[in-house]
Amino acid sequence: MNTEQLASVTRVKNALAAMKQGQLIIVADDAQREHEGDLIGLAAFVSDTTVNQMLTLGRGLLCVPMSAPRATKLGLTPMVSTNTEKFGTKFTVSVDHKDTVTGVSVADRTATIKALADGQSLATDFERPGHILPLIAEEGGVLVRPGHTEAAVDLAKLAGVPPVSYIIEILNSDGTMAREAQLATIAKDNQLIQISIQDIITYRHVTNDAVLQPGPTVKIPSEYGNFKLTAFPNSVGEPDLLIASQKVSTGIPLVRLHSECFTGDVLGSQRCECGPQLHAALQAVDVEGGYIIYLRQEGRGIGLTAKLQAYTLQEGGFDTYDANTFLGHLADARSYEHAAAILKAQGITQVRLLTNNPEKIADLEHHGIQVVERVPLQVGENANNEAYLATKKSKFNHML
Numbered sequence: 429m430n431t432e433q434l435a436s437v438t439r440v441k442n443a444l445a446a447m448k449q450g451q452l453i454i455v456a457d458d459a460q461r462e463h464e465g466d467l468i469g470l471a472a473f474v475s476d477t478t479v480n481q482m483l484t485l486g487r488g489l490l491c492v493p494m495s496a497p498r499a500t501k502l503g504l505t506p507m508v509s510t511n512t513e514k515f516g517t518k519f520t521v522s523v524d525h526k527d528t529v530t531g532v533s534v535a536d537r538t539a540t541i542k543a544l545a546d547g548q549s550l551a552t553d554f555e556r557p558g559h560i561l562p563l564i565a566e567e568g569g570v571l572v573r574p575g576h577t578e579a580a581v582d583l584a585k586l587a588g589v590p591p592v593s594y595i596i597e598i599l600n601s602d603g604t605m606a607r608e609a610q611l612a613t614i615a616k617d618n619q620l621i622q623i624s625i626q627d628i629i630t631y632r633h634v635t636n637d638a639v640l641q642p643g644p645t646v647k648i649p650s651e652y653g654n655f656k657l658t659a660f661p662n663s664v665g666e667p668d669l670l671i672a673s674q675k676v677s678t679g680i681p682l683v684r685l686h687s688e689c690f691t692g693d694v695l696g697s698q699r700c701e702c703g704p705q706l707h708a709a710l711q712a713v714d715v716e717g718g719y720i721i722y723l724r725q726e727g728r729g730i731g732l733t734a735k736l737q738a739y740t741l742q743e744g745g746f747d748t749y750d751a752n753t754f755l756g757h758l759a760d761a762r763s764y765e766h767a768a769a770i771l772k773a774q775g776i777t778q779v780r781l782l783t784n785n786p787e788k789i790a791d792l793e794h795h796g797i798q799v800v801e802r803v804p805l806q807v808g809e810n811a812n813n814e815a816y817l818a819t820k821k822s823k824f825n826h827m828l
Contacts (some may be wrong), residue, residue, distance in 0.1 A: 433538025437628035439623045444587050446621050466576045471545035471592040480534045488597025491732040493580040495562040503551030504562050524558030524658040526778035531559040545592040547756025570629050579625045599825040669722040677717030684709035684782040685767050701808030708807045721767045729761030749823040768795035785828045
């Protein structure tokens, strides 16, 4: 990491620390783009004080950027059928929370913003039209589209909170857009941290490069075959693991992306088919040559404790989809971006994918890995997981 990269990383780290304390920051974009600065806060920590500060200092258009999955869950549809905005900003229909009065007061706007970030909110909790304008960020964030919408959602993701923020453009007192010198003065006078979208781009590149530095590779003889095991650190906790067959694949490699499942992989739980899928994949990869990437995404990305909470709900009649969403989580919060990066680090851009899950195919291809063939992996059915598998087919669209 060079001096310039270190400075960007430090600025973003400081900004994230301030935002997690509920503070606003200023984010500037490139002079060749909109050439403006926006005040940005995390919707999870929104308050009447910061909304009032944002409206007073910014005086632009108060908007709420969010991830596409979040917008879909809340039924937020595009404002127009044909978007001709010069930068393609994805405005949705405006909303107010149903419990607000006028919708425009600071308290009402705060309530709406907070509800948009609340994992338990439903589409029916909002009136349309309203006084808050949600925006949908591009998947891939600032690495795909270097706009304030993506910057705001990337910052929320980096802070580890729901991918929803609130922003407003900053105007000078005469109504013109605030540029570099004015933004610096506003930041200093109000003790606000200022960063740029380029800082966030650099931060994401540098930290992604860091997690792709592999640990040692060791040989693992097992009852399922002979493998080489390499750890790839991630930004969450325990490293993701690359399990490679010792047999060299002569064609397009067979690959399995397997999300960690302690109950199935280790305890042999029959509530799911994860254990049998892992073991069958190991055997197939050992024979044909290829890779298994073991991802630390327990419980479809919600973690072991939350998965056990979901199990409790399932024992009361919920299915796996509804249990996750009832707890305020996405039905499936997993991402395969790191898996794609690990594959690319091995020089792999085409795979034969062992999966029944169309989302894995779509996400890998979105991140530059071509899935030339889907290889079904339907094993582990039993009397205890019939309803679970039916839900995977009907609500998660698994190809069973």
